Amino acid sequence: MKYFFLAFTGLVAFTIGVFGFRGGKTIKTPIEIFPDMDRMDFVQSQRPSDFFHDGLGARLPVAGTVPHASDDGVFPVEFGEGRSGHYYTGAINDYFANGLPLENLGLIGEDATSEMQALLRRGQDRFSIFCAICHGESGDGTGTISDYMAAKIANLHEVRFGSDQYPDGKLYHVITYGQGLMGGYGASIPVRDRWAIVAYVRALQDSRKAPAPVPLENDNPAGGSIN
Ligand code: HEC
Structure with a gap:
């Protein structure tokens, strides 16, 4: 019985000690058992940061970042006002x-040829990045993935x-939305x-x-017919 009272008193003291002051106000730093991510290493928006060499917390987009909202952006840009028709x-x-x-x-006007060359170079570059992994650099469907893909x-x-047989617009459409087992690339x-x-x-x-x-020419300078 004596031990029971001792244990009981101890338990009461402990319970009041730990939970009794909940809700009370203090200016002291509370004891933190689980910090609950109260403090994190992140940059407050619009604040400076000495982490970056230029001291700016806000960063410019990485070069080559694809804008969503511009006229030439990715999905859902083509659903915007006035964006319909052949091009979109x-x-x-x-x-x-x-x-x-x-x-x-x-591609109209004096620079059409050089613009077309630039467009083709861009297309080659993008094809290598987005399509060649499956369709192969030459487009014959034997890209790296084809060894591992059942389809x-x-x-x-x-x-x-x-x-x-397969209009350019359809090719464009398949790149945008995908087809069958191939996913769409309109968002990227x-x-x-x-x-x-x-x-x-x-x-x-x-x-x-x-x-x-x-055409074979009859007057072959080497004399005689090739056949
Ligand atoms: C992840 C692999 C993969 C990537 C990347 C990929 N494709 Fe495909 N593509 C496929 C597969 C698989 C099919 C066959 C789909 C089917 O018939 O179900 C296909 C089919 C096609 C077709 C024929 C669609 C039809 O009408 O039958 C075209 C055209 C095409 N791809 C073009 C492209 C282009 C252009 C790119 C790059 C922007 C690209 N693909 C990227 C896997 C891919």
Whole structure:
């Protein structure tokens, strides 16, 4: 009985000691058993920070950051006011358009050739980053992933993907929204870059087409017929 009272008194003293002063105000730093992330190493917005060499807490976007809201941004930029038609949707009057939206891409006028070359280079660069991992650098569907992916990756050199059967606008649409097992890239590739990829895919396809046959000439200077 004696021990019970001792233990009971101890327990009461402990309980009051620990919980009894809850709600009381103090200016002393409270005992922290779990800090609950009360203090963290983060920069308050609009405040300086000596972590960065220029002393600014607010940082500029990393070079190459893709803007969402600009005219040439990524999803959902094409759903904005006045953003419809060939350039943004790949379609004209509910039909996929063939050919590039030349005016929007700046491919009209004196600099058209050099602009087209620049667009193709950009397309090659973007294709290598976004598509080659699956479709392969040459577009034949044998990218690195193809060894590990059970699904068959489309070979873009197949006749059914040629521009006479598969309009440029549809290619643009597939890059934007994906198709079947392929995911869409509308949220990561800006509109202009999607068109650059379309142009580059066409260049890849043309690179595999057999050159037009050269007619044999009868007056072969080496004499005699090749046949
Ligand atoms: C993660 C792998 C992967 C990436 C990356 C990828 N694709 Fe695909 N793509 C596929 C697969 C798989 C298919 C076949 C889809 C199907 O038929 O279900 C396909 C199909 C296609 C098709 C044919 C669609 C059709 O109508 O049948 C086109 C065109 C295409 N891809 C273009 C591209 C372009 C351009 C890029 C780069 C922006 C790209 N793909 C990136 C995996 C990928």
